Amino acid sequence: MRTCVIFNPAARGEKARRFRHQLDAIGSHCALKATTAPDDARRLAAEAVADGFELIVAAGGDGTVNEVLNGLGDALDGFARARLGVLPLGTVNVFARELKIPLRIERAWEVLQRGRETRIDLPRVEFSANGKSQKKYFIQLAGAGLDARAIELADWSLKKKAGPLAYVLAGLKALHEPKSKITVSADGQNFTGELVLIGNGRLYGGPFGVFPQAELRNGLLDVCVFPRVTWPTLFRCVPALLTRQRLPENLVRRFRARTFALTGETTTAFELDGEWAGRLPATFSVERERLRVIAP
Numbered sequence: 001m002r003t004c005v006i007f008n009p010a011a012r013g014e015k016a017r018r019f020r021h022q023l024d025a026i027g028s029h030c031a032l033k034a035t036t037a038p039d040d041a042r043r044l045a046a047e048a049v050a051d052g053f054e055l056i057v058a059a060g061g062d063g064t065v066n067e068v069l070n071g072l073g074d075a076l077d078g079f080a081r082a083r084l085g086v087l088p089l090g091t092v093n094v095f096a097r098e099l100k101i102p103l104r105i106e107r108a109w110e111v112l113q114r115g116r117e118t119r120i121d122l123p124r125v126e127f128s129a130n131g132k133s134q135k136k137y138f139i140q141l142a143g144a145g146l147d148a149r150a151i152e153l154a155d156w157s158l159k160k161k162a163g164p165l166a167y168v169l170a171g172l173k174a175l176h177e178p179k180s181k182i183t184v185s186a187d188g189q190n191f192t193g194e195l196v197l198i199g200n201g202r203l204y205g206g207p208f209g210v211f212p213q214a215e216l217r218n219g220l221l222d223v224c225v226f227p228r229v230t231w232p233t234l235f236r237c238v239p240a241l242l243t244r245q246r247l248p249e250n251l252v253r254r255f256r257a258r259t260f261a262l263t264g265e266t267t268t269a270f271e272l273d274g275e276w277a278g279r280l281p282a283t284f285s286v287e288r289e290r291l292r293v294i295a296p
Helices: 014-021 023-027 040-050 062-074 094-098 105-114 146-153 156-162 165-175 231-244
Strands: 003-007 031-034 055-060 083-088 117-129 132-137 141-145 182-186 189-193 195-199 221-226 253-257 259-263 269-272 275-279 282-294
Touching (some): 003 040, 003 062, 003 083, 014 023, 031 040, 040 055, 040 062, 062 094, 062 132, 083 105, 146 269
Parallel strands (some): 055 083
Antiparallel strands (some): 117 132, 195 221
């Protein structure tokens, strides 16, 4: 299987250093393409599909995986022509954890070499930016409201030094700001809240099972709506997440849908796979088992 590995040569951290030490060994089995700017992984992935590579590997965190995923979507028949692979080098690596891809680079590379393919659902969002219609894919999770605002506020240099703590600090800062109401419209019903989380898989933010009933292959997205996001809400959610890795169910409303719309103030942001993506309104949908992924 012709393989192309896309990576950021400037990535920091112990995992990135171990990966660079193994570049010669990995490069003997595949083509290596280094990014030089934000969104470069998306362009390189689309080019790799056009060049006939059958496996496109995102060597990085969830943001890199998302860029490569969208590059597959940009290429003509990209999802039919190529598979997605992951070498988890990021801070949290939620998608790798979901598929039980080893977090050690050596073992993750062995998984890719074995080449076992599985098919999973492919979610997407449609929205407007600068007066133009946009479409983006995501692979694991999305959110609108507080979590997207925290991602906006997160300090990049602190993220590299402190990892998930940077998001925690940004989230505390976002809690002090006024919050807009978000309306979710699905199957003739409306749900309103200050935070909306969307899951293709079970995990959010690492090991936390925010979407305990989610499945990667059922053709549905799981939606979790927080009617209010306040300090008391936070104080009740955090211990439950840390001890049981679950949310207190009496604080949220849940539903599943194949497609739904999010509306709110035009300043309300949404994120995809832990990266800021755009602003509401937006329409979410999912295609069943369209994405081919290499997994254990």
